[in-house]
Amino acid sequence: MKSNRLLFLLPLLTLCAMAVFFGWALLSGRDPASIGSVMVGRPAPKLEGVELGGGKPKLVNFFASWCAPCLAEHPLFTRLKEREGTAIVGIAWKDKPEATRAWLAKLGDPFKQLLFDQEGKTALDWGLSGVPETYLIDGQGIVRLHFRGPITEQDLKERILPLLKSGS
Amino acid sequence: MRLLLALALALLALPALAPAAQAVEPSEMLPDPALEARARDIGRNLRCVVCQNQSIDDSAAEVAHDMRRAVRDRLSAGDGDTQVYAFMVARYGDYVLLKPPFKPGTLVLWLGAPVLLLVAGGALLVAARRRRAASTPQPLSDEEQRRLDALLKRDA
Amino acid sequence: MVPELGQYALILALAVALVQGTLPLVGAAKGDVRLMALGRTAALTQALLVILAFGALTQAYVTSDFSVANVVANSHSAKPLIYKLSGVWGNHEGSMLLWALILALFGAAVAIFGTNLPDSLRARVLAIQALIGVGFLAFLLFTSNPFERVFPAPPDGNGLNPLLQDPGLAFHPPLLYLGYVGFSVTYAFAIAALLEGRVDVAWARWVRPWTLAAWCFLTLGIALGSWWAYYILGWGGFWFWDPVENASLMPWLAGTALLHSAIVVEKRDALKSWTVLLAVLAFSLSLLGTFLVRSGVLTSVHAFAQDPARGMFILGFLLLVTGGGLALYAWRAPKIESGGLYQPISREGALILNNLLLCTLAATVLLGTLYPLFLDLLTGTKVSVGPPFFNATFVPISLALFAALCVGPYLGWKRAELWPALVRLRAAFAVAVIAAIVASVAIDGRATLAALCLGFGVWLIAGSLLEFAGRLRRSRLGTMPRAAIGMTIAHTALGVVVLGAVATAAWHLELIQTMKPGDSVKFAGFEISLKQVQSLNGPNYVAERAILAVASDGGPYTTLTPERRLFTVQKRQVAETSIHTNIVRDLYAALGEGDAEKGWTIRLYYNPLAPLIWLGAALCALGGFVSLSDRRLRIGAPKRSRGVPQPAE
Secondary structure (H helix, E strand, O other): OHHHHHHHHHHHHHHHHHHHHHHHHHHHOOOOOOOOOOOOOOEOOOOOOOOOOOOOOEEEEEEOOOOHHHHHHHHHHHHHHHHHOOEEEEEEEOOOHHHHHHHHHHHOOOOOEEEEEOOOHHHHHOOOOOOOEEEEEOOOOEEEEEEEOOOOHHHHHHHHHHHHHHOO | OHHHHHHHOOOOOOOOOOOOOOOOOOOOOOOOHHHHHHHHHHHHOEEOOOOOOOEOOOOOOHHHHHHHHHHHHHHHOOOOHHHHHHHHHHHHOHHHEOOOOOOHHHHHHHHHHHHHHHHHHHHHHHHHHHHHHHHOOOOOOHHHHHHHHHHHHHHO | OHHHHHHHHHHHHHHHHHHHHHHHHHHHHHOOHHHHHHHHHHHHHHHHHHHHHHHHHHHHHHOOOOOEHHHHHHOOOOOOHHHHHHHOOOOHHHHHHHHHHHHHHHHHHHHHHHHHOOHHHHHHHHHHHHHHHHHHHHHHHHHOOOOOEOOOOOOOOOOOOHHHOOHHHHHHHHHHHHHHHHHHHHHHHHHHHHHHOOOOHHHHHHHHHHHHHHHHHHHHHHHHHHHHHHHHOOOOOOOOOOHHHHHHHHHHHHHHHHHHHHHHHHHHOOOHHHHHHHHHHHHHHHHHHHHHHHHOOOOOOOOOOOOHHHHHHHHHHHHHHHHHHHHHHHHHHHHOOOOOOOOOOOHHHHHHHHHHHHHHHHHHHHHHHHHHHHHHHHHOOOOOOOHHHHHHHHHHHHHHHHHHHHHHHHOOOOOOOHHHHHHHOHHHHHHHHHHHHHHHHHHHOOOOHHHHHHHHHHHHHHHHHHHHHHHHHHOOOOOOOHHHHHHHHHHHHHHHHHHHHHHHHHHOEEEEEEEOOOOEEEEOOEEEEEEEEEEEEOOOEEEEEEEEEEEEOOEEEEEEOOEEEEEOOOOEEEEEOEEEEOOOEEEEEEEEEEEOOOEEEEEEEEEEOHHHHHHHHHHHHHHHHHHHOOHHHHOOOOOOOOOOOOOOO
16 A cells, blocks of 8 residues: 555655754754844843944943953954944943953953943843853844854954944 | 651642752842742743753853842842743743743644654554454345355255 | 774774674575674674773773873873773763674674574674674774874873762763663664564564663663762752753663564564564664764753764764664565454553554654754754753653553453453552542642652552552462563552652752851751861862751751862862662752851752652663563574464463
């Protein structure tokens, strides 16, 4: 009976479907631990004393003086401030203010505004899971990009600069 | 008897099966036991976003601590359980729920196995009934009955 | 020198496995006795060679030979000897070598003990075993070589993950692998049967002991892992539905279904294609587990080093083994002739239901484990599937299984009536209901899901013992078949596990407090005081230890000494909990952070019936071993006749 035959093929077909997914997962180079951000495409959460969406795009960067990858990405922010004049809001997460200021004094301060989030409440509102994390907010106050971990040259060239330049 | 009394005094009279929590610190716990119990229930169902498959109650990570505190803050402010979950989902997405929501995207997840069971069980029952029908002999047609009678009369 | 010997031994083993995997198959197809006998010699040789290789790696660890990269990455000269030994398999390469070793040993066992098998079947089984071995040995040699040297040799190693430096965890992998690899033998039997085009009573008789052995070891391995998690992770949980735990549960579920399904083939010559499929699936799920743990597609606290390249290799291997098996099944299984007829309400029907429910459970676990991955790939949406999901889906189906479990043995073969069977169980039903009511009234004061589940546990125990009592009236213990005794033990043990799991999960007591030396608290009817917190040095760690004096009404009862250890090499902290058990409950203490000024965080747990979880699991495995010792399985396995089914027992 033909339907019977199909039944016997079912396990094999299921396996093939699963194998396709597994192969895809392995080849896509995805990181199972990265969860992206649910904020992208939505209006940015409020930040005290900061105007988001006033017509000009802004970067919001969560960092800390004790965070090594933050050190790695710092020059890129400096470059953004000096070459593009980008407004970057820096938020020090779980960091002593003296330590933050000392760190910025030593490396240079790329931030237009500096906030402190010692308790982590602001970070929670932004769906943070650690530092560094960076968000790009467009002129209307919508979150357009999210970076978990330090930003790279490639991120800058391919994703951040184009959006900043289009000035949306 | 003392055993039963002790158990009866339990703070946690849980309607479902649930483990204890490793990372909740005494300093985090709310003074109101009923509220704290709710916080623990909720905490058990929220995922620590920087850990490998742990709930926020079981994780010692900073973010987990912050999330536990946020849950308790919201409960103390009078939020209901649903609102606390919504608060977390608004910030971290459905990923933060250890019990996946029942949505079109998760229908296969929730219903896949039971549906499989019903379909397989049903198919087997149908097959069994068909087999039984096939093995009971068909009644003879009139033509065959006449031929049989003729044969029997001849042999008699 | 010795590591090189090990490597050469592996290469030789690969060559032997290639021979073993091809020539006996040809011999079986052609009826060439010499080629078939070659399988036996090759299996023994392969085992010897892999033993040599394993011995070489062990020697490198025991002598702390830091010119071997694997030893550097996972060992340290200050480590105690037992953990140097268990460190051999406490890493990816070493554990793969352990897989290959057990695979070769099982092959040798089939060669030595499978004398009652017909030549062609044994040759085919050994050949399939060898082909699987080729996969693992190739994987070892080409992607995960444990014998790679490092030059210059560093002065010391990186040490073993502190979590793994524990006796419980030392034996967990070997037991698990004995289970996984044991299923490779049943897989080989299934493929051989499909190749021969014949699945009959004799085949089921031969397959049963190997399946039982694998299943027993897997049960013990899972139980040991669960127990270890309980006492080391510090909060009384024993099952977390972590992907790697699920990866071991799935083959166990399939293996249990296989065990029971094979009974029907043996007794009634029916359910043959189910059984063959389950045999293929049990081993496939073991391989799937290996893939999930080592490829990096899923996050897990357990996972070994993630490496997509290794992942592709394992995936390819999985496809070959499982795909090949299932393709062969799709081609040949329809031709397998089915034997006895039966009604839906019958012992056969009950065992089919058993199959269905166990497979549904396995499917639930599989779906829950893989769904986040699939959804993420397809739609980019991230969801989490955690314990709440599994509790909601796994538990109800398990309860259905438990309900049916006690009824099955009362149904006769071919055709039976349901109501008379239920009537015979009425005493067990009554006891279970009473237990559930008592539990809900005495503990919570209201009806709860937990009390219901407890009732099911009591039902399992009472029903199995009732059935056994009935048997005792008909035949004496000495003449009763061991398989029947084993069944009673295993089913009762399952009830014991359920009791323990339900009680601990639902009705544990917990107290988390900051205490200073001199403070005391009342907890679970005891008075617990913190006497002092000492600092001490271990062989490769420094620790803080809290001395907690536990007193009851009658005076001092016991002392709990939880510790927090800081392993100096890896800079990791591990909690050593302190547990006092009296079989009926665990009194459990864990030490958190703290200092002399602010005090220390002390966590106290009272876990009722917790020890029953692991005692029950051990008892379950014991039931399996008792069944295994049934002499009918070893001598008197029938000579193959022309497909005439054996009379039902």
